[in-house]
Amino acid sequence: MHDKIKAAEVFEKYLSRIENETHRVRMREVLEWTKTRFPGLEPKIAWNQPVFTDHGTFIIGFSAAKQHFSVAPEPAAIRKFSREIQASGYSQGTNLFRIRWEEPVDYALLERIIEYNRQDKADCSAFWRK
Template sequence: MEVFAEFIARVEHPQHRERLETVLNWVADHYPQLEPKIAWNQPMFTDHGTFIIGFSVAKHHIAVGPERAAMIHFADQIVQAGYSHSDQLIRLKWDQSVDYELLARIIDYNMEDKADCTTFWRK
């Protein structure tokens, strides 16, 4: 995924870089209809011009940002998966396994919930 190459290359730790690339490639492979892009200096995926999910990198984790509505909708499942979180993002620690089934449910939810959305963010 050429669009993310520069961002991924800036991740200093080789294992972190590989992990981020794996997650981003998983999204791209499973959701080829989503447009990968860099916005606000972060990799994200959009659908018909509306935000679906974004990622950022921190010292101890990958942050997954699906918007607050999805965070509320999946709050219990996020906790059950063992992830730390805030109101706006899920923290995937570098040494934690990725619950790709949960990630898929979150992406599916956002795509369905925002199917008629005409703005980038929910209002």
Template structure:
């Protein structure tokens, strides 16, 4: 995950840094066909040049940004997982467990839904 090394090293709290590394490494391992890159100074995964998911570290949480349409589709699942959310992202508090099954479903949904998408955004 060399592409994210500088970003992750900028997370001050070592426990937060470790959790961010774990989530990013898990994502790269589960979806090796996605391209890992930094976009807007944040770790991002794309597929054939189209946006799939972005991560952003904050003081109290890691934000997951899968796009508005995906947030709408998974709103109930995200709420059931106990994550707070807005219209475009949800937050995994540094002290919360990561629901990797939900994260996997979200990423798989975006890959499938955007398979024929010619642009970066929907």
């Protein structure tokens, strides 16, 4: 329970800045799902956005925009899951993919991406992949 309270506290200031209440609720749901599904990840704010780390290494970040929210798992994960990201209907760039506010979140895909990063970076001592 302590971890969930901590996650909510860590992200509350960020969430309070999302003016559209529907978007704020949606972002809160995604962040809470991430923390609940992966309780070992540490929630923090970096570059003014919510991120989750594991043993000091970046796992995934999220950010809200007007038309969508971005999911940033690092380029290696984008490359590995590119076809699945596209099949889910999301647009993508080198470092992130975008989920329009009105689109459903493919939580199964999100789970695979996070699990991939956790396993792939298990022995990583740097914040970013080299």
